Amino acid sequence: xxxxxxxxxxxxxxxxxxxxxxxxxxxxxxxxxxxxxxxxxxxxxxxxxxxxxxxxxxxxxxxxxxxxxxxxxxxxxxxxxxxxxxxxxxxxxxxxxxxxxxxxx
Amino acid sequence: xxxxxxxxxxxxxxxxxxxxxxxxxxxxxxxxxxxxxxxxxxxxxxxxxxxxxxxxxxxxxxxxxxxxxxxxxxxxxxxxxxxxxxxxxxxxxxxxxxxxxxxxxxxxxxxxxxxxxxxxxxxxxxxxxxxxxxxxxxxxxxxxxxxxxxxxxxxxxxxxxxxxx
Numbered sequence: 136x137x138x139x140x141x142x143x144x145x146x147x148x149x150x151x152x153x154x155x156x157x158x159x160x161x162x163x164x165x166x167x168x169x170x171x172x173x174x175x176x177x178x179x180x181x182x183x184x185x186x187x188x189x190x191x192x193x194x195x196x197x198x199x200x201x202x203x204x205x206x207x208x209x210x211x212x213x214x215x216x217x218x219x220x221x222x223x224x225x226x227x228x229x230x231x232x233x234x235x236x237x238x239x240x
Numbered sequence: 241x242x243x244x245x246x247x248x249x250x251x252x253x254x255x256x257x258x259x260x261x262x263x264x265x266x267x268x269x270x271x272x273x274x275x276x277x278x279x280x281x282x283x284x285x286x287x288x289x290x291x292x293x294x295x296x297x298x299x300x301x302x303x304x305x306x307x308x309x310x311x312x313x314x315x316x317x318x319x320x321x322x323x324x325x326x327x328x329x330x331x332x333x334x335x336x337x338x339x340x341x342x343x344x345x346x347x348x349x350x351x352x353x354x355x356x357x358x359x360x361x362x363x364x365x366x367x368x369x370x371x372x373x374x375x376x377x378x379x380x381x382x383x384x385x386x387x388x389x390x391x392x393x394x395x396x397x398x399x400x401x402x403x404x405x
Contacts, residue, residue, distance in 0.1 A: 140242050143344055143345060146344050148249055148250065150337055150341055151250050151253075153337075154333040155257055158333035161333070162257065162321055162326060163257065165262065167262065167307060167308055167311065167312075168257075168262060168265060171269050172257055174269065174296075175253055175269070178273065178276055186283070189283045190349070191350065191351065195376070196376065199285055199288060199361070200369065200378050202288060203291060204381055206291055207295070207389060208385070210299060210300060210392075212392070213299075213300045213304070214392050214393065215392050215396050217307045217396070217400075218400035220307055221400050222399055222400055229311075230311050
């Protein structure tokens with residue numbers, strides 16, 4: 136733990152970050168900005184895992200590894216999402232969620 | 241120091257979701273991810289911080305910026321969102337945030353002080369845990385993540401490649 140900083144301060148910061156991501160997810164209409172809001176939420180959750188690990192169970196490493204795996208999953212998710220976005224752009228010529236409403240078949 | 245990075249995270253994440261130029265919001269997201277990595281450094285998980293910098297700030301943000309350049313015009317601004325939609329979205333998000341923070345403040349965390357231990361986690365321990373299958377071993381999720389990454393890469397190539405007519 137860091138001297139003089141209680142766990143709640145970390146958790147409040149990550150809570151604000153998460154709900155800013157939720158706000159962006161609801162408000163934005165562009166697929167890439169929605170993806171960025173998603174990254175914000177994922178990132179705040181990863182910080183939470185690390186902080187719980189460090190403050191509540193300092194002898195163990197579970198939270199540390201969990202956020203390592205979250206980072207790897209986020210990389211995979213971003214790659215697939217961007218491939219899909221580029222494909223959608225080819226088909227519809229823009230990436231607004233309102234215009235992309237019908238599938239191929 | 242902590243409060244500096246905390247305010248960086250809060251301010252730039254708000255700017256990320258409110259900026260009307262898409263490239264700027266990607267750069268603000270980069271700042272948020274770098275401040276997150278600074279958090280990991282302060283908690284003495286240096287390997288995790290390096291992975292965060294390399295994968296998130298180095299990889300994902302570059303991928304996002306590339307796809308922005310491929311799909312939209314730089315100078316383009318988003319249309320102003322309607323007040324009603326912004327208000328109700330902010331209401332939902334704010335209600336959730338207030339609920340969570342009130343719950344957090346009421347909960348009594350059993351903080352364990354690790355005796356002022358500031359030594360960083362040795363990378364040797366991380367590697368051993370990743371390859372171990374006993375207690376505190378993570379070889380199964382490690383292998384699952386490897387397969388997942390391979391599948392995601394192949395899937396991304398298959399989805400994004402041009403179809404022959």
